[in-house]
Amino acid sequence: MKKPPYYDLTGNIIIRLLVGMVFLSEGIQKFLFPVADGAGRFAKIGIPHPDFLGPFVGATEIICGTLLVIGLITRLVVVPLLIVILTAIITTKIPMLIGKGFWATAHDGRADFSMLMGLIFLLIYGAGKYSLDNRLFNRKTA
Template identity: 60%
Template sequence: MSATPRHSLIRWITETRAPAAAVLIRLAVGSVFLSEGIQKFLFPAEIGAGRFAKIGLPSPEILGPLVGAVEIACGSLVLLGLATRLAAVPLIATMLVAIASTKVPILVKRGFWAMAHESRTDWAMLLGALFLLIVGAGPLSLDARLARRGASRPPR
């Protein structure tokens, strides 16, 4: 009997092909996003809504806290290795918007090398989140534990 679409989605979210060393990528990506999300609330004028207003993003008073909450929630999930693939999706979207709204203008005004320097963390977070989306959290994660538990249950 084949898996239902719901079970297939759950299996995709929790399964992993990543090596144990993927925990290092999870620690880097999760801790940076968690820290940045917290700082959006601690320093809203510099990092949160104020910064979003300065770069011209719409509704910065809503977008700043929303992005901060997403970074805290998804960064925490990545650190735990829980629903890692699912958590990576909004983080990827966040980084794409960050690159488009802050780094592309640097490229246009100051050139490639200035943009490359300013975007190194953004690219690292984007590529780290893409890695986790593709391969999963790795065996040292709650996802792997849930996948093992699900595999040991008899089919219904």
């Protein structure tokens, strides 16, 4: 089977590492600093059941971020991270846009926007050549 032209792009690993490491770091911080970044922050912005969802989202970010870094089941783990980042944008950036305007939101939302675009890229193009997905699922047949 002929591989698509984007298959040999090595840039996928850069996007994977960028997005994976940010989510991994954010997930760990939800446990290290629960008042500022976990359940306390969730309660402050009105997310229901913050004592459950704070650790749940943190664990999701740690697990999925790690899987992105190593490039395992990449397209699958992008889906829960898309839900996480879209929820973050809806609950924090949309109210900011209404209250503080475009430029304040653009400044504070640049990381969220970058993560969203990185996740969409990985959903479309996958983990790339240097990943466990490639090693496990794209073996050449003799």
